[in-house]
Amino acid sequence: MNLQEYLRILRRNWIWIVAFSLLGLLLSGVATIVVKPNxxxxxxxxxxxxxxxxxxxxxxxxxxxxxxxxxxxxxxxxxxxxxxxxxxxxxxxxxxxxxxxxxxxxxxxxxxxxxxxxxxxxxxxxxxxxxxxxxxxxxxxxxxxxxxxxxxxxxxxxxxPAKAPAEPSSPNAKLNLLLGSLTGLALGTVLALLRTSLDIRIRSEADIRRITESPVLGGIAADPTAAETPLLTEAAQRSPRAESFRQLRTNMQFATVSRQVKTILVTSSLPGEGKSSTATNLAIAMARSGQAVCLVDADLRRPMISEYLGLERNAGLTTALLGAADVNDLLQPWGGDNLFVLTSGQIPPNPSELLGSRSMRALIERLETTFDVVIIDTPPLLPVTDAAVLSQHVGGVVVVVGTQQVTNKDLEKSLNSLELVSANLLGIVMNRTPTRGPDAYGYGSYGYESFENEPSTPSFSLKERAETMEFPSPHNDDDEFQRLLHAQESKSTASRFPQRLARRRED
The missing domain is CATH 3.30.70.1130 (EIF_2_alpha)
Incomplete structure (x- = not known):
């Protein structure tokens, strides 16, 4: 490690160092008082x-x-x-x-x-x-x-002649306090280095650099209110978190322009790292820049996008894959920009098979002909193979890393699983990064342009592109699931989506 790394360790563990220094000072003071003077x-x-x-x-x-x-x-x-x-x-x-x-x-x-x-x-x-x-x-x-x-x-x-001294010769209070403070400082520093060597969690960009050479596309600033207000539209327009997504959107455009990537798969190593909220807010940020964006909830294990956006979930991706409804009738518009959402639909018993099917590949190709960007939220890489299977059908993969949540080994295993299937890893997104301190990757709350200043002119006509879309007949991967799907979905529920999309097109 270089000097900068050591300084980062000291800044990260300054509380421990100060605490041990004060403890050493306290103990030496107590010892000075307790010991009988000479x-x-x-x-x-x-x-x-x-x-x-x-x-x-x-x-x-x-x-x-x-x-x-x-x-x-x-x-x-x-x-x-x-x-x-x-x-x-x-x-x-x-x-x-x-x-x-x-x-x-x-x-x-x-x-x-x-x-x-x-x-x-x-x-x-x-x-x-x-x-x-x-x-x-x-x-x-x-x-x-x-x-x-x-x-x-x-x-x-x-x-x-000998005279009775007025001051004791020992203990030396000043010397004892100084030695106690220095001893506590030394112990605190040793403990800080030991904790850092034993701590295998991802905390900063430097930790990621030791694992992979893939670029860090951005860091999403930590926000204590994100759990209650996860959407970008609910955050303050000039907050560090909002600026983080705008910066991420810009970096994503640079990362995909040279490779002509239109479909981006968003995943993580473990649950709880914030991949779904990252995918949702990234889609919102791109739609607000004037791009036509389709957000697909392909997390068929624990779908969250419908909850974030307040949309219907019963008819969505699995409905289209099994041919129960056309994808045009399942896309749900959201917000005032060109953002359309394809929710997960009914949770199937065979998510990996559906996501790796020919129907899924055909669906992605059809969405790519209509939208400028297709963002797909998938399950984590380590618990299940869904994301690794689907990564073969998309243009690029973005891995969300929850700082202080995932370990070095977990991230390394995730990246190796993507490498085994020859996935195109666009980069890493660090989530919940501190805005201050040695591990900060955020942006200060200084003046930025608000979202209202961003371009919002539609860059496409959905009606015109939808007329040219060709979608092959779906591949029946699971007859039992299709029977269950038809039994659970009512016609009244499915019929609301074409009407809503038609009203959006007229507007």
Whole structure:
């Protein structure tokens, strides 16, 4: 992954990163409060050598002192020094335990000894430091006395007495909070990378690029009101979702112009990705641009277009395929543009056989001679084979991908199924893409022309083209289904479609 991918991952998981950083800050703050504070008191001693004061003796004494200081530092934490201090203060501890709280050190090339004592009480820390310093002075004096008697040539003097510190030496609140925040930040970043590596759902165009080289024709912006108002006509004219379909319509025209594709099959990998609403709104958008559009509901498993558009479903595609009525009498006009809809009709027991029949191929060829664009909504690719079978009879296929719904493997299987039947994949349409954030594929709500400004002049005469249409006799794929269809469909229901289409032609 490049730097841009890493930045996208961080932006996508910023909530987790911030949450872990705050958690680390909180835990370090709690630990700082809970832990009992320690105070450190320090006293400083000066080591001197007794001499006559000549320059040569001073140099020799200074060298001697620096050499002896290291030994005095080691002696400061021995029981010989610590036990007298304990006895003097009357504290309940041992020399070994006290040695863990006492630290003796010296600065380089000096004759100064620093004795530091850490304790939970600032006053006691200062008292112990002073008592250890006094005990060290006495111990060195005894150790350095000549065996023949006399005064010790080495003297230790307190130059900086120990004082009770006002501030604790530990815990360091600022340092702890900083380390806690950095630790939480690191853990949050690691978790973000781990979640991304384990998340196999399609989230952005970059995820699709890793699977296929097919073009991404567009992204339909997510709209929380789309479930209640799925149609393009019900959305705000300048909303990101409306602009997404206008952009998709434009890209579709470029994708089909060089291949002379008139029939477009719309499908998806799994149910619930929004293929039916995408096909319906794409048909509406194309019809509003002045094209003659026929929308066919070939999802004979779970037809939805009739529900979206409020049309009759009992007589439609299956009615025409079985020869129960002519397709001209089954086309239902919708809206004020040149959009005609062929609903699914009665749900058959053999959808795959009907969609792959010669009657279906002949129906598609007949619609192509009448309409500028034919859009066919089909079932998902993975659960059933309907879309793969029908893709052999159409000019191109568009696969709708529901972001954050379908996985990489599902999309790869879908595309492989289309490749096996040599389908012409026009491209991918991403549905429910976020309008903001790292995975955004939407369009901002800045000024766009409204739908009223789009051309709406009819580009054809349906009556003239219908007179030239030739439709061969349907192939009887299932005698049992045909018998059931004739038994369920009433003449009054089927007779309403030619009358409605005739009134539309007169207008």
């Amino acid at each position: 105070y450190t008191a320090t006293t400083r001693l000066f080591v001197a050598i007794q001499n006559s004061g000549s320059v040569q003796e001073l140099q020799q004494g200074n060298t001697f002192s620096q050499a002896r200081v290291q030994s005095y530092v080691k002696i400061a934490t021995t029981p010989a020094v610590l036990q007298p201090a304990i006895n003097r203060l009357g504290i309940e501890t041992t020399a070994e335990n006290l040695a863990e709280s006492v630290k003796a050190s010296t600065d380089l090339d000096t004759v100064l000894i620093n004795i530091s004592v850490t304790d939970h009480s600032s006053v006691q820390a200062a008292a112990i430091a002073q008592a250890v310093a006094d005990s060290l002075i006495s111990s060195v004096d005894e150790l350095e006395k000549p065996k023949s008697g006399g005064v010790s040539p080495v003297t230790l003097s307190v130059v900086a």
